[in-house]
Amino acid sequence: MMSLNDWVGKNKIAGQRVLGIDASRANSSTRTGTEWYAYQVIQGLKKLVPEDIQVVLYSKEPLRDGLEKLPANWESRVLRWPPGRFWTQMRLSWEMLVRPPDVLFVPAHTLPLLTPRKSIITLHDLGFVAVPEAYTWGERLYHRFSAWFAARRACQILTVSNFSRQEFSRLLGVAEERLAVTPLACDRQMFRADFSSDEVEAVVQRYNIDQPYFLFVGRLENKKNLRLLLTAFDEYILGGGKASLVLVGKRGLGADQTLAEMSEGVRQRVIEVGYVNPDDLPRLYAGATAFLFPSRYEGFGLPLLEAFASGVPVIASDVASIPEVAGEAAILLNVDDVAAWAEAMTRIVVDTELREKLIKAGLERVADYSWDRLAATTWEVLALELD
Numbered sequence: 320m321m322s323l324n325d326w327v328g329k330n331k332i333a334g335q336r337v338l339g340i341d342a343s344r345a346n347s348s349t350r351t352g353t354e355w356y357a358y359q360v361i362q363g364l365k366k367l368v369p370e371d372i373q374v375v376l377y378s379k380e381p382l383r384d385g386l387e388k389l390p391a392n393w394e395s396r397v398l399r400w401p402p403g404r405f406w407t408q409m410r411l412s413w414e415m416l417v418r419p420p421d422v423l424f425v426p427a428h429t430l431p432l433l434t435p436r437k438s439i440i441t442l443h444d445l446g447f448v449a450v451p452e453a454y455t456w457g458e459r460l461y462h463r464f465s466a467w468f469a470a471r472r473a474c475q476i477l478t479v480s481n482f483s484r485q486e487f488s489r490l491l492g493v494a495e496e497r498l499a500v501t502p503l504a505c506d507r508q509m510f511r512a513d514f515s516s517d518e519v520e521a522v523v524q525r526y527n528i529d530q531p532y533f534l535f536v537g538r539l540e541n542k543k544n545l546r547l548l549l550t551a552f553d554e555y556i557l558g559g560g561k562a563s564l565v566l567v568g569k570r571g572l573g574a575d576q577t578l579a580e581m582s583e584g585v586r587q588r589v590i591e592v593g594y595v596n597p598d599d600l601p602r603l604y605a606g607a608t609a610f611l612f613p614s615r616y617e618g619f620g621l622p623l624l625e626a627f628a629s630g631v632p633v634i635a636s637d638v639a640s641i642p643e644v645a646g647e648a649a650i651l652l653n654v655d656d657v658a659a660w661a662e663a664m665t666r667i668v669v670d671t672e673l674r675e676k677l678i679k680a681g682l683e684r685v686a687d688y689s690w691d692r693l694a695a696t697t698w699e700v701l702a703l704e705l706d
Contacts, residue, residue: 335373336705339420339435340364341411342376342395344427346386349594351538351568352621353443356479356503357426358386360441363694364701365390372705375420379406408432422704424697429465430472437704440469441477441501444618445486446542449639453542453615455572466491475700477501479619482640486618501696502644504688505624509597512630512682514605522602526592532563533664534607534631536600536622537614539578539591540571544613544636544654549577551613551660553585560665562608566591567600604629609667609674612636615654620644624688627681632674634663648680 345357361376362385368374374393376382382395389395400410412431415423423430425440447454447462454462469476470491477499478484484500487493523530533552537543552564566589570578581589595603604610610626612635623644626633633649635641642651650667652659667674 335371337373337375337420337422338368338701338705339375339377339415339423341407341423341425341427342378342382342386343406343411346378346380346382346384348383350597352503352619353427355621356441356443358384359504359506359690360426360501360694360697361386363690364698365393366691367694367698368392377411377414379410422701424701428462430469432468434472436474438473439475439477439700439704440473441479442466442469442483442487443479444483444616444640445490446616446618448490449486450542450616453540453572458572473497474704475499477697477700479503480640480643482643483618499696499700501693501700502688503619503621503624504690504693505621505628505685506690507628507685510601510604510625510628512605512628512678514602519602519606522599523606525599526565526590526595526603528565528590528592528603528606529563529588530606531561531608531668532565532590532606533609533611534565534567534603534626535611536567536604536625537612538568538571539566539574541573541577542571542615544615545574546577547613547654547657547660548611549581549585549589551657551664552588553582554657554661555664556584556588558661558665560661560668562664562668563588563590564611565603565607567593567595567603569594601625601629604631607631609634609664611660611664612641612649613652613654613660614639614641617641617644623649624685627685630678630682632667632677633681634660634667646680646684648677648684650677 344354345361347354370392376395377398398410400406407429412433415431415433419435422437423435430440447459470493484498488495539545609632616639620641635649636654637651638654650663
């Protein structure tokens with residue numbers, strides 16, 4: 320009878336190093352920030368991993384949206400798991416037991432309970448520690464365990480900003496030499512400032528949006544400071560403002576109550592569109608008067624770059640990683656100063672010179688961020704562990 324060690328060896332090409340990548344989040348049918356990061360880093364690594372390294376992509380379902388187009392030394396391994404829940408902890412753990420790669424890379428949050436000796440993970444932020452009131456007790460418990468486990472089992476931790484690197488060192492006690500920063504980027508072919516007015520108008524009409532409009536993109540939840548956004552917008556309207564407010568994203572913790580408490584004046588001007596088709600989102604950005612991002616906590620804040628690339632002025636909060644990412648390209652405001660947010664909305668509408676200055680600064684700022692650069696930095700870390 321073949322032993323477990325013999326079976327493991329038989330499933331690995333002799334002498335070839337194997338890199339395993341958890342592609343489950345990248346393969347999501349509805350991608351938001353973390354899923355887009357995982358997707359882009361995998362696509363970037365396809366251009367960088369040399370042919371003498373075998374790469375295995377683990378997923379719950381067959382790969383899609385270009386992930387399935389693999390170089391000769393890459394393979395897809397679909398790990399079926401009929402129960403659905405706990406795929407990482409159960410099904411991926413089993414795969415790591417019976418057919419472990421030399422190095423496992425998990426681009427999104429959670430290591431399997433059974434891991435190879437060399438495991439690398441990307442942790443995006445510690446919002447569940449810094450702003451616990453923005454999470455349910457179940458979410459806090461899950462995220463705390465996942466981060467604690469990763470801090471003790473991963474040989475290297477990637478994170479997306481210097482702010483997050485400091486947070487992981489400060490709050491989890493992770494040694495700085497185990498933390499590497501790989502800043503995010505946005506797809507400059509998707510998010511552009513040169514859409515025609517007809518292209519923008521077609522999408523705006525499809526979602527029944529009244530122009531002009533301010534835009535918010537992200538989960539509608541306490542952490543994103545939804546209450547401040549609506550209260551400041553109410554004050555903007557009371558001051559004679561004419562724009563609408565478009566909310567793009569699914570509802571999260573606290574959204575139902577906060578939206579139910581809107582004044583009638585705000586309710587008539589707020590357009591909630593939910594999750595938006597990725598092909599439509601860039602055109603919604605491009606048509607906006609300004610992008611509003613009052614978040615209380617971000618590990619990076621990818622929508623900032625999407626707005627910059629779209630040629631849209633940005634008003635954002637001055638906390639966490641946001642000043643690091645935005646630099647001088649946005650109006651940065653206190654997360655609790657309703658009057659300042661309302662005044663900034665009015666100013667961005669009437670001050671043409673300010674708008675043009677912010678648009679120019681945003682386009683210059685987004686050029687500092689690149690998915691290719693992120694993939695190259697990520698590969699440097701993976702390659703060291705594969706040697």
